[in-house]
Amino acid sequence: MVHANEVTRDLAQRIIGDFYHAHAQKDVALLRTVVTPDWQYVPPSFGPARGPDQMIPVFVDLASALPDMDIQILDVLIHGNMVGVRAKVRGTQSGSLMGIAATSKPIEFAIHSFHEFRGERIAKTWHLEDWLSVFHQLGTLPPNLD
Template sequence: MAGSRTSCRRIETDATPDWQLLAGRCVVRPYLSPCATEPRRLDADQKRRETIMDRVNDIARDTTYRTLELFYRAVASQDIALLRTVVTRDWQYIPASCGHVPVRGAEAMVSAFAALSSAISDMQITIVDVLIHGNRVGVRARVTGTQSGPLMGIPATSRSVDFAIHSFHEVQGERIAKTWHLEDWLGAFRQIGEWPQTFP
């Protein structure tokens, strides 16, 4: 408008997607300059990029969930063949199974699986919580079953157990490269009502 001064001030409103002059004031959408020549196109590009990233993240999360499901199914069923499909050849299980020299890869669980298959033959593992941050995954899960065979020197009691396990995994692609684990064996022993004479 000739001879008039136009003052610009930022007004946050969803009703004004682009800038326009209203009653001598320059109304600007948040974070967009009134000098922008193609605000709609740039905004659409940003949304498209965000949508693509969301899809990529969703795919990565779904892949990780599938890997975790197979991993814990392999542990619960003591299935070495299945475990080999979800861990890397140099997979590390940290700390190593009690009394065993650290071995990399699925073979690290051969002795532990043999013991568990008789100690808790009906083992079930239920994933309770999963937290994913980049290629690191935290898992809270529950183990249930019956102590049907010797467990760390404790004879079979046929008592039910229900205890927590916590694991942190490092994932590479669709496989697990490292697993840091902690099981609540103290809680399991309390439920069994027996204590190992010596820990391996």
């Protein structure tokens, strides 16, 4: 039996699929269809802004840094209104990434996210990327890393 605050597998697969497709395609319009207007992204990308438009500067940076970015969803775990995702990102570093000049090297790294649903949309996302793996693959650290 599904309770009112539980996410069904079908809903999770549809919304999570569109969420990561929006990120891979840098598509804010698609992102707006799957997150709430007050969506929280943790850690915040650029300050304390809420909602899908906070990702516009991130998408602009990604379009330059990883124009061929692809996200493969590996696992989706559902518990009540929470959805956990394990995924893999692949792309070619064709532009500046965290201050690292373009290397034209292919990179692949893990991402892990937990999404809190409100109704049929994502209200909050906790997200982690394996940046250490990226820096190892690129052979350098960001210049401003303290």
